[in-house]
Amino acid sequence: MMIEVRDLNVTFSSGKRQNHVVRDISFSVARGETLGIVGESGCGKSTVLRCLSGMEKGWSGEIALAGRTVGKSRSLDDLKCAQMVFQDPYGSLHPRHRIGTALAEPLRAMGRQEIWRTVERSLRQVGLPAAFANRFPHELSGGQRQRVAIARALILAPPILLLDEPTSALDVSIQAEILNLLADQRDEMGLTYVLVSHDLAVIAHMCDRVLIMQDGRFVDELSKRDLQDGKTHDDYARELFEATFI
Amino acid sequence: MKELSVKELARRVTHLAVSLFILLCVTFVIGRILPADPVGAIVGELADPTAYAAMRQKLGLDLPIYQQFLIYLNGLAHGDFGTAVLTGNPVSSDLAQAFPATFELATLAILISTFVGVPLGLTAALFRDTFIDKIARIVALVGHSIPVFWFGIVGLVIFYAGLNWVGGPGRVDVFYEGMVTPQTGLLLVDSLLQGETEIFWNAAGHIILPAVILAYAAMAYITRMTRSFTLEQLSQDYVIAARAKGVGPARTVIGHVLPNIAVQLITILAISYGGLLEGAVVTEIVFSWPGIGQYMTNALMIGDMNAVVAATIIIGFIFMFLNFLADIAYAIFDPRTREAAQ
Amino acid sequence: MSDAIQTDLTVRPPSLSARISGSTIRIVSRLGQEPLGMAGFVILAVLCVVAILAPLLAPYDPNIQVLSDALQPPSAAHWAGTDEFGRDILSRLIYGTRITVQTVLSISLIVGPIGLLIGVVAGFFGGRTDALLMRATDIVLSFPSLILALAFAAALGAGLTTAIIAISLTAWPPIARLARAEALVVRNADYVAAARLYGASPLRILFVYIAPMCIPSVIVRLTLNMAGIILTAASLGFLGLGAQPPAPEWGAMISSGRKFMLDYWWVAVMPGVAILITSLAFNVAGDALRDILDPRHARS
Amino acid sequence: ATPADQLVIGTSLAQVLSLDPQQATEAKANEIMSNLYDRLVASTPDGKIVPQLAESWQVDDKGITFKLRDATFASGNPVTSKDVAYSLGRLLKLDQAAAANLKRVGYTKDNIDQLVKAVDDKTVRIDLSGEVTSELLLYRLAMVVASVVDSVEVQKHVANDDYGNAWLRTHSAGSGPFTLNRWTPNELVILDANKDYVSGAPKMRRVIVRHVPESQVERLMLERGDIDIASALTASDLATFDNKKGFEIQRVPTGGFYVLSMNAGNKYLSNPKVREAIAYGIDYKGIEKTIMGPYGRARTVPVPENFEYAIPSPDWHLDVAKAKELLAEAGFKDGFTVNLKTIAQTPRIDLATAIQASLAQIGIKVDIQQGNGSDIIAAHRARNFDLLIPQTGSYMPNVLGAMEQFASNPDNSLEANNAGNFVWRSAWDIPELTALTAKASLERDPKRRGELYVEMQKMFVDQKPAVLPMFERFEPIVLNDKVHGYVGHPNQTTRLEAVTKAETD
């Protein structure tokens, strides 16, 4: 198993009111598998991803990535296991760093050599010309930016990629390009994905298995087959399903 | 998010107290290590060393600084700010006299600059990049770029010496000097309270020019901040929605934008007000205005540290208190933060 | 993708000069659309040139006193008239640009980095650090600034350096607050989260990611503050605590000129006009810079 | 406009720290106090001693016996010899700068009670200390410090053995023509007429002294008629009232000087040649014309020209070549750098700037350090300066009164710490001149004394003074024509009881 999560709980305590956002979640993802998580806004999807990536410190439970149990603060090696792609391509690149710098940063942080060659290669990998290294993010379109973000996540060659609504800020036509790119990379490098989205169509297209989340819990699990057949086991999942395909 | 609960309030009050205490320490230390020499000022230039030493001892300046500080704190705990070298009076009574003069002036000034500056800023934003905007901006900038003392003297030449529209320097004509017994210390208020309308109008004639000049200097900041806040709001969706609903431009600005920037404006006004209270020194000198700025400057000149420390603390307190009020205004006026409190 | 992939181009870290020229070109081209802002920058540039070339431009020695020529009105010989010591006001103004430029530069160089550092550290680390730094900021902010300046002048002896230190001491808190507010926003940005994920150290995040985002608004704010700083320096001059005679500091010139305002208007008006133009230029340039550098304003 | 029965004076009150006559020495305070208190004797503006509280006095070898006239204090208490003795005792026992003038001639807090005696209610006997002649003593008794205070009233307000000082600073207890109604520091002083004044109630119901720190503003107020008398105007503002209809300028001499103090402890300035070079490096005439105006007259001997026995000024004038030559002779051909400290006030700051410019021509680079009053005074007292511009005053119109503080320094050692002595502060060691001065002050024979006076001045000049008088100091004031009977007094003891105001002129 590439990812194993057991009894994950997250509680935000803001003031008097405690906010139990993720409740007793357990799941696992096999190597090469793509797991989708859907649910309405605020149900805790991103929080789960943030726990996996290590951005969220306030969780309890057990998380193992690529076979090693990880704690709340991650070592550089832990970080290398999983990288993340964010929703907003406009916010995930530093506006004053050139693309080349943005891609070189992870390599520098990890103390790698041959930085610029790697940068060049990874730009090609996501279908961008090497000359883009000298551009600023604002000189790129949204889709191109998301490519750069994916390149940056992949440049450290992590086995796991966490995708938080990677296409919801993009047009359908661009979305198709990005989804294709993601699928290609997965197949080429044998990556494991966890994809969060509220767009069931995207999830269904990409994922082998879908978890449906409501109020911090998983209420349903659907296989690719189920999705094609429109089969659900839970009322909420049914509702969601119908709303998507009006 | 800022919340306004009792606990939060208590926390803020302690913060205020701690800040004030640190301010006190810093001022005291600065005051005591200054080379300015209050002893020389008291005993006079020709005094001989024994008289000098005796006075030094009398003022307690021969003690180590920490002892002086403890003595000072002890006095403070009993509500005693010490005695001012400058006047021989308790500092507190001096301040009680000087502060209202500044307070009256600064308050009038902030009122004027608010009632001119905010509408000007709103108008400038509404007619962005038009002639009106440019004029508003230059008018405000000129106030910001010309020294107050220059304006003060030119103002006196024109409106006092030339046109005789306003009273001269000082708070009131000499004829009326001492005819109002201070109650609040605010001459405008006291004269009204005592039914001396003649004095009221005379005092109003005296205060209007310095107040307008101070207000003009402060207006630049208020206008430009109002303009920039408004512009920021004007690009918001809710403004477009309001316009789509059929709300006219003026109404949009007054009814929709103004409530949104009110809290930010309050902060700006609080800062400006604090600045006016402390920064009126030069105006006070030009207009012979017996306020706290002049008092403090004179005290500093002769090294009268009791007076300086006390005045600094008062001003620091007001400044912090205004900020504190502005923060509370956030909690009270902004529904988003008010919600968080419940 | 429509762009052809150019294989022969190797990726190299962009050189510093290329970066600087790149952004300069961008700023200048944007400025072209703002004539007023452009005018501001031109005036400031002229100011710098005048400061550098002062000895060549000034018709007289700024400190030579010709007591018999005191208080002459503007004329062909003295374009801006003479002051009470018979010194040529124009020459003094020209040399005064040096002091102004020096004051403004040194204050910016002190206040900018200090304010930026304190603000960014407070905003980024948050918690206790934030509370502590912001408390300190509040205290300094609530300190009557002119008084602090006076106290410093009294302690260190009056002079330009003292005035600069004193003004700097009271001028950083607003910058720090601004930088902090900015840092608070930036630290939650996705690119900072990403940087954490690939293991960038907190210091690196602070200096490479967060600080650069705060610099434009700090610069803008500094430019806008310049007018105020020139005036504060003038006020210190009014109280005799600014530059010492015979330095042709504009504020000191105005404040000694005020003694003759009623009869010899040019003595105070000439430096006044110089201050006015300079601070207008700073303000206008600052506004333009804001529109260019600050995305929140550019959006509208 | 000002009310017809009130006199309004505009001036700067920034230096007024006390209105206790046995404490305050500041000029503006003196002007005020001299109207609140009477003294045994007074001096007229032209320097004669006239009776005030004493109706007559008898001089003998050992001292003076005064006969008091029937007067009452504003409180209603009669003025008695006890009050006189108390006041003089109080002066020396408080031991502030005000006491300096009497201490210098041998009156101390220890011997004052023996030397001043109340013979009966209306008779006071003051014995000579042995260091002063009776004539000079009378001048000292005419000073404000010798004001007679109401001992009964003052003793009511004694706290912590302060001789009522804390109270008297802000109140009045005198028998003068006015009483203190209110003093708000840096705002105004209000004096009310004392209706029961022994020589009749003053003409003005009230005198208001208003603090107007800005000269230009004060000038506007005077032009508009919102003040009747303006003092502390700048030279250029004064000039605008020259021959202006409706106004009159009075140029009141003070007997004092604007002085360039040089620290003889400085390695350059200890050299008399250097001091002489500096004396040749100042453009007295130019400065007089453009900066001092009515405030000063070039004069390099510390005795006003019109005094009896005054010698003409030496030939010091701006002579760059000569000054450079002197510097070269002293071994400082390439010049040197010194600081110049001064209070940031006109005309002294302008004076400093002008001196800086002309000394630069002879190769001396001067750094001006301006400061507020107290730090400059402190630096002066601590000998912590190279050059400094103080100003002096005088209390009696003769050579000794003018020159005393320039010509006496009994012990120049640092340990003596005689910071009250003007010459000591400049570390200028002048034993012969000091002895000569002491001798002159004890000489009773007027002719012989006159010779000594001339000798003193010559010796002063010969020694290339480290306390270089530059300009005789005047206090010019401008009066509205309506004001009559105001005669400015050289020793800041201008009395206002006879001042009247007339609508028509």
Place this chain on the structure above:
Amino acid sequence: MPGPDMKPVLSVEDLNVSFGRNAVPAVSHVSFDVGRERVGIVGESGSGKSTTGRAIMRLLSAGATVSAKRLDVDGNPLLSLSERQMGKIRGKDIALIMQDPRYSLNPVLTVGKQIAEAARLHLNLRGAAATTAAKAMLERVRIRDAERVMAQYPHQISGGMGQRVMIAMMLLAKPKLVIADEPTSALDVSVRKDVLTLLDELVRENDSGLLLISHDIRMVSAFCERIIVMYAGRIVETLTRLEDASHPYTKGLIAAMPDPRHPVRRLAVLDRSKIDLERA
């Protein structure tokens, strides 16, 4: 119910919009009519959909240049109206529903006040009457407990409710034309349908025209009688059924959408160069 009305509510002919001085036009040569029907505009981001909508409202920023042969709402030539007259028409004859209720409602005014303002402006109601009208309208958009909601601030209500409030506010004066610019894209999937149905219902009830702007071609096709497809500021085709799509852009758009019922390994990608070629 649909069907060609004699008089179109909105009639646009040759609408051109450009920003700045010499920028490429954001909208060029756009012509269409809207009767008392539902018309959708689709297209990718930046294709000029919102600009078209706002140009009709005359709500574009001062920097925009708008020109048209005709821009009539209910026979009123909008472009020749003064700003004052335009103010009377906005909200009364034409309404605009914006994308995100979180930003398009004034955060510091209560919901009730904001709706009542519309009543005051267009129904000439004062005080309590305006409040009553607002409450009635809130009930019509099926908000329970309208009284309570009226006193709440926008941040205190959910996105779906916010959008209903927006609809209530805008439809209060029964405008003849409703422009809805992505009315549901900020909302959760589960409430999208409700909001859309409600909007549809009210528009039918008022017998108004609806111009629905969205990038979701499927959603639009489910709701609208006609679909206008925009690309780079131009109308590339007008459809009544998705299946009729003939333009490569439209077809590309449809193909690019993942459809779980018909899974594909790779999604079809728009070939822009070909479209641009075709356009030229």
